[in-house]
Amino acid sequence: MIKRCLVQLLFTLSILLSFSSLAEEEGEDKLAYFTLEPDLTTNFYTKGKELGYIQVRIDIMVANSADLSIIELHQPLIRDAVIELLGKQSGDTITSLAGREDLRKTLVDKLNAILLPETGRTVIADLLFTKYLYQ
Numbered sequence: 001m002i003k004r005c006l007v008q009l010l011f012t013l014s015i016l017l018s019f020s021s022l023a024e025e026e027g028e029d030k031l032a033y034f035t036l037e038p039d040l041t042t043n044f045y046t047k048g049k050e051l052g053y054i055q056v057r058i059d060i061m062v063a064n065s066a067d068l069s070i071i072e073l074h075q076p077l078i079r080d081a082v083i084e085l086l087g088k089q090s091g092d093t094i095t096s097l098a099g100r101e102d103l104r105k106t107l108v109d110k111l112n113a114i115l116l117p118e119t120g121r122t123v124i125a126d127l128l129f130t131k132y133l134y135q
Contacts, residue, residue, distance in 0.1 A: 004079055031125065032065035034072065039131060042083045046091040054072050054094055057131035060111075060124055067123050074115060081114050082107060104129060 041055040060071055060078070071078070086094075093099035096131060108127045115123050 001085065029064045030064050031097075032068050033128075034060045034068050035130070036060065036061065036075065036082070038077060040079060040082055040086070043135075044086045044087060044089050044091060046093050052094065052135060053064060054134045055131065056082075056086070056129055056133075058082065058107075059130050061126040061127045062123055063073055070115075070119055070123055074118060077114060078111055081110060084104070090101045100129070100132065 020128045041053060041058045043051045043053050046052040062068060062071060067111050087102075089099075089103065093103060104127055108124055111127070112122045112124050
């Protein structure tokens with residue numbers, strides 16, 4: 001009787017250990033962030049003859065931590081696309097909260113479209129402005 005209970009206990013423990021190892025393997029796809037450094041600074045259009053400027057620090061969120069090396073490799077391409085898009089914005093878009101959110105979503109879509117031919121898949125899950133200064 002004791003032998004039978006021990007065998008069942010060992011069998012149950014081995015099943016639990018195999019499930020925990022499967023959970024660890026599936027858990028490897030963890031979110032990760034890449035910070036574009038140094039901060040990006042560019043001009044934008046304002047009303048009248050004056051130019052405004054915007055300075056941002058951007059954190060790029062990837063769905064898999066292995067994709068951080070892809071973001072680092074293509075950092076010059078990403079920086080160029082962000083500066084180009086920011087420079088084309090109006091003062092109203094830059095200064096309003098709704099415009100800022102639209103800009104963030106547009107950047108995610110544009111950066112994924114730019115990286116798709118290079119990587120063959122969508123890499124960027126989201127994008128955060130961790131610094132957003134304008135004048």
